[in-house]
Amino acid sequence: MEIDERTQRISADSIRGYTDIIVLYLIREKPDYGYSISKRIRLTSAQKYAIKETTLYSAFTRLEKNGFIESFDGTISEGGRRTYYRITDAGRDYYRTKCREWRLTKEVVDNFIAATD
Amino acid sequence: MEIDERTQRISADSIRGYTDIIVLYLIREKPDYGYSISKRIRLTSAQKYAIKETTLYSAFTRLEKNGFIESFDGTISEGGRRTYYRITDAGRDYYRTKCREWRLTKEVVDNFIAATD
């Protein structure tokens, strides 16, 4: 799956701190693994955001260390062992908190966007 | 000017990368200096965001180094020499770019916010 080079895209620096939300959102209904999540991020964002592999995998490490996700081995297929991640109850709480934070951030930053453009 | 401890506030980590927008917005009409800008951030955000002094002053350094703002000395009053900052043309361009980036970021992140809460 390639990415369309013509559509405008954002860097993870502008999105920094919200990778957690993105990951947790995508596994909130059923567990999933890295490569698949990566593809779903591109799909869900309409190709506007392509997460870097290292960014994603380091998010897994961080989230698991904090008890927000749990990992388990899946079947070996299409290119090696898959590690699946499942959201925990603490992860759901954390997700809700981060969503609230996001809404607040939007409110605040929007105050500093000039009406004229 | 104190801050109301009861209202919910955000940390600069959630807002990371958008300090520049905030500063540029506040000097887009007339130059201003650090302490004043700091107070205006709290006002404009309805006390939801209180920027840390170090964060603000390091933003000045960065913005000036990149040619987005210019500094000049103001009158000495109420506690020492004031350094004023004025936005440059490049700064105005940069501000517009960052605003566009912000809108895009909102679009993207909003895709990962569950409707239910």
Place this chain on the structure above:
DNA sequence: CTGACGTTCTATGTCTGTCGTAGTAATTAT
């Protein structure tokens, strides 16, 4: 006139999330 508080700014080092680069290894397509 003194001391507390508010104003104005600087210095220095730490932490964290993202990124660049690189590499391993298996499966699938040509």
Place this chain on the structure above:
DNA sequence: ATAATTACTACGACAGACATAGAACGTCAG
């Protein structure tokens, strides 16, 4: 066979925000 895709790991660099500290001046109550 070998290229491309899938799947993941390791390591070091960087930048923005932070904590802590301090210098130096102004104002105002007691």
